[in-house]
Amino acid sequence: MDEEEDGKDWKSDVNVEIMAEWFCTNCIDSNPDDESCCGQCGEHRNSGILEQGYLASRDLPEKANDMEQRKDMSDSEIKLHLTFPPLWTPQTDAASTAIGFDERMLLHSEVQTKSHPHPERPDRLRAIMGGLSAAGLFSGLCCMIPSREATLAELEWVHSHSHVEAVEATSLHEASYFGRDTYANNYSALAARLAAGTCIDLMTAIVKGQILNGFALVRPPGHHALSATAMGFCLHNNAALAAKAALSAGAKKVMIIDWDVHHGNGTQEIFDSDSSVLYVSLHRHQAGFFYPGTGAASEVGIKDGEGFSVNIPWPCGGIGDEDYLFAFQNVIMPIVEQFAPDATIISAGFDAAKGDPLGGCQVTPSGYAHMTQLLYSLMKGKLLVVLEGGYNLRSISASAAAVLKVLLGVSPGEIPPSWQPTFAGLLAVSEACVIQSRYWKIDRMSLLNMQMLLSAAETKFKENKNDPRQPVSGPQAEDQPQG
Ligand code: Q9C
Ligand code: ZN
Numbered sequence: 001m002d003e004e005e006d007g008k009d010w011k012s013d014v015n016v017e018i019m020a021e022w023f024c025t026n027c028i029d030s031n032p033d034d035e036s037c038c039g040q041c042g043e044h045r046n047s048g049i050l051e052q053g054y055l056a057s058r059d060l061p062e063k064a065n066d067m068e069q070r071k072d073m074s075d076s077e078i079k080l081h082l083t084f085p086p087l088w089t090p091q092t093d094a095a096s097t098a099i100g101f102d103e104r105m106l107l108h109s110e111v112q113t114k115s116h117p118h119p120e121r122p123d124r125l126r127a128i129m130g131g132l133s134a135a136g137l138f139s140g141l142c143c144m145i146p147s148r149e150a151t152l153a154e155l156e157w158v159h160s161h162s163h164v165e166a167v168e169a170t171s172l173h174e175a176s177y178f179g180r181d182t183y184a185n186n187y188s189a190l191a192a193r194l195a196a197g198t199c200i201d202l203m204t205a206i207v208k209g210q211i212l213n214g215f216a217l218v219r220p221p222g223h224h225a226l227s228a229t230a231m232g233f234c235l236h237n238n239a240a241l242a243a244k245a246a247l248s249a250g251a252k253k254v255m256i257i258d259w260d261v262h263h264g265n266g267t268q269e270i271f272d273s274d275s276s277v278l279y280v281s282l283h284r285h286q287a288g289f290f291y292p293g294t295g296a297a298s299e300v301g302i303k304d305g306e307g308f309s310v311n312i313p314w315p316c317g318g319i320g321d322e323d324y325l326f327a328f329q330n331v332i333m334p335i336v337e338q339f340a341p342d343a344t345i346i347s348a349g350f351d352a353a354k355g356d357p358l359g360g361c362q363v364t365p366s367g368y369a370h371m372t373q374l375l376y377s378l379m380k381g382k383l384l385v386v387l388e389g390g391y392n393l394r395s396i397s398a399s400a401a402a403v404l405k406v407l408l409g410v411s412p413g414e415i416p417p418s419w420q421p422t423f424a425g426l427l428a429v430s431e432a433c434v435i436q437s438r439y440w441k442i443d444r445m446s447l448l449n450m451q452m453l454l455s456a457a458e459t460k461f462k463e464n465k466n467d468p469r470q471p472v473s474g475p476q477a478e479d480q481p482q483g
Helices: 002-019 075-080 103-107 123-134 161-172 188-207 238-248 265-270 321-339 365-379 393-407 423-436 444-463 475-479
Strands: 021-023 030-032 097-100 142-145 176-178 182-184 213-216 254-258 277-284 309-314 343-348 383-387
Touching: 097 188, 103 123, 103 188, 123 393, 142 188, 161 176, 161 188, 182 188, 188 213, 188 238, 188 343, 188 383, 213 393, 238 254, 238 265, 238 343, 238 383, 254 321, 265 277, 277 321, 309 321, 309 423, 321 365, 321 423, 321 444, 343 365, 343 393, 365 383, 365 393, 383 393, 423 444
Parallel strands: 097 142, 097 213, 213 383, 254 277, 254 343, 277 309, 343 383
Antiparallel strands: 021 030, 176 182
């Protein structure tokens, strides 16, 4: 008897040791039980993020998020809890910015069987909606576009029939998987149809001039979804479907610019041989060792689409605002000015943001605002922003707010002239420039300038312990007298 109890005690001690960790609500990193703040992002264990303060969102109670329990709720009880009710204005007009969102996209979540929470979680949209609302960006400024499920025929604009059927089939199961990291539950197919339909309708409204621009706050994300495969947390390719919608609403040339930290292999594949859709991506590549491994600068499109894929592959992590803006100024803007799109979609992942647990990069809300502003100026405001990845709740809500502010016409001002790329950034941008100059006019002077910067930086690079993240100093900066 005594022995048995001793045995139990010993066993439960071990369990306590194993269980003694908590997962940060903000960045999902695991922390030992005796720490009160997240070692990764600094968030307090009991900060109440999502329940109170800056990120708090007034959304449905748990009960209403559960479709089964919801059947027992009266309509008026549900309406009482609808997210942001006074701010949803159904009318649209040509000067307006529209938000696409549907709370049913929160029902897509991983049935918890693993010890670690999945980064692509419903809280992402709760945090963004809460952050936009707290920043005062909703009331009176934005309108909400009614959400709609994409039809199966629309999904087949970019996906195979068997892919659409495979995603639909997941609604019959409590939990299913496409590979190891792409989950589905009973509501995932519904959420994916809503995400796609919302992007299609926003794009159509923009092309028809019913709204100026739009922000699709959707999940599951889309840019890894291939024509026949769900992967990388993505079920249907929302941005690709929006591009097809733009073409069928009368646009002749569509551009998708993808600043998610991962390469949008799905979007690139779907339009690989299509010259009517220009795909531009900046992503962490690491010579193919960063997920999903595609997106080398040499991937430029095939057949009729040759020259209509532009890849800017960062060789390492730690890339920030100055490299992103350098890429915009030196490759992206020159190419997109020549392409002259009728419609532009931003595949806006916020996982290159500072603090993201997957991306390991350094982009700030101001960096996102400047990128948006450059495209806003080119497109006279006509932009569709589609959420892709981004897994630090504070980073994504601040970044989304910064982007939305630009969509609403608030300019972030001039890009600071002191911004200069790092050696790694310069390397990627000049490689992309050289390759793309086969298809697009790249200013001879800026090519030459980059080569000069590069050879100067190479010397410095070797002197400074080969750190590719050090800023390069341009000839101007060096020539300037001190003081
Ligand atoms: N070692 C988006 O951001 N990670 N998807 C796999 C394998 C998958 C990211 C890691 C990351 C997918 C939309
Ligand atoms: Zn991503």
